[in-house]
Amino acid sequence: MITSDVQMGDGVEIRHPDLVNLYGCHIGESTKIGTFVEIQKDARVGRRCKISSHTFICSGVTIEDEVFVGHGVMFTNDLYPRATRDDGGLQAEQDWRQIDTRICEGASIGSNATILAGITVGARAIIGAGAVVTRNVAPYAIVAGVPARVVGDTHSSGPDPTPAEPPRS
Secondary structure, eight states, X not given: OBOTTOEEOTTOEESOGGGOEEOSOEEOTTOEEOTTOEEOTTXXXXXXXXXXXXXXXXXXXXXXXXXXXXXXXXXXOOSSOOSBOTTSOBOOGGGSOOOOEEEOTTOEEOTTOEEOTXXXXXXXXXXXXXXXXXXXXXXXXXXXXXXXXXEEEHHHHOSSOOOOOOOOO
């Protein structure tokens, strides 16, 4: 379902519009969105991005231009989620504070990564598949693991980097 309040730039490609959930968000021109993607209200996706299938982009997430988001990537916007208030009633929108997240230009996020609320991923950084990002990631850094740790940088790897071997535990 794509609601009427979605702002889409020219040339946005949605593989199967009946198999996505987009509402109240902004999608920049020439961005590609795969199947089974949800992008919530107040989320922004820049120009020339690729959002792969099964990805969840919640309110408060800003993805700048030319970002790659792999399959099954999850973003969060609340560090202390609860279903109910202290009085036992279900939480409503006014009962929690959204924490914004920014993914800077040209970054790449590997499949099944989880990005915690409040994180900034720097320009051209690479997040390894399955990583859990709990801290800001510097521009050009390559991070991997749980929790994600720096394992290299894209400067030393050239224009088409191959991530360094993740540290063994």
